[in-house]
Amino acid sequence: MIKISKKSQYGLRAMVFLAKNYNLADGLQTQAGKRRVFSVKIISEKEGIPFDFLEKIISQLEREKLVKGKKGVQGGYFLAKTPIKISLADIVSSLEGKTSLVDCNLCGRSKKCISKNVWIKIENSLNKTLRAIKLKDLIK
């Protein structure tokens, strides 16, 4: 089965969670102009994701500049960009390394391999789909 890892599934869930809470004009916003943040603890509880695993996932998303962290008490994470600027491709490729269906460079037969091109074609098609879907689309 071609499958999306739990890591990406959890990552998307977390990102959707943050996206849903991205624009908050309510009283929970800590200070004017500052983003409301959510701790890993809260997200893991709300989304039913193992805490330690989620922490690692979010760290990875931070390294890829999709979220930002705020340290210390009352700290947490928030989206680094507006949800319309974050695509599924951004999230998945951050977490999976890259969205590459096959690695034909390892194969040696690369040059003469008929099959190679078709995998690349499929990969391109998949990436196009992933790029077209933005976080914003999921939270309407």
Added chain:
Amino acid sequence: MIKISKKSQYGLRAMVFLAKNYNLADGLQTQAGKRRVFSVKIISEKEGIPFDFLEKIISQLEREKLVKGKKGVQGGYFLAKTPIKISLADIVSSLEGKTSLVDCNLCGRSKKCISKNVWIKIENSLNKTLRAIKLKDLIK
């Protein structure tokens, strides 16, 4: 990395090999009206695929009615259908079980999960691409 298994990669290579040799009017065809067959040994040598592994892969393709086997000396395999009727989706889903990116049924949150629909959407898109590509397209 979302990836296609070696099994599917090898499987496609073997199927392409058989497809290339599907219409043979040459003297190697054993008898008029009978398909020329290729042993696992030959395919594995020509394609650089581990013999035992390939045998298992082709057995699986046979169970899914994509190839047919001919037993005994001078036996081997041949495509069960014309290359234009065999799609990438046929091959991949035979070997991967199914082309399902996520299994949201295991999750429990299935009902209320925003992310679920997007994975299904991507899965549908991928399957559409796989269905559109036929073996015939690869061997022009």
Added chain:
DNA sequence: ATAAAGCCGACAATTATTGTCGGCTTTTAA
């Protein structure tokens, strides 16, 4: 009759995924 080949199930090695843990640093709030 024998050897080539398909066919089949069990198993083994390796790698990837999934998850845990401990300890450090930063920062807020008391």
Added chain:
DNA sequence: TTAAAAGCCGACAATAATTGTCGGCTTTAT
């Protein structure tokens, strides 16, 4: 100013999936 909350980080462990091997059986052309 200090304790606790939380981010941050690397190492490790458990589990599962992939990849591959092996032995033995059956079928069939020569």
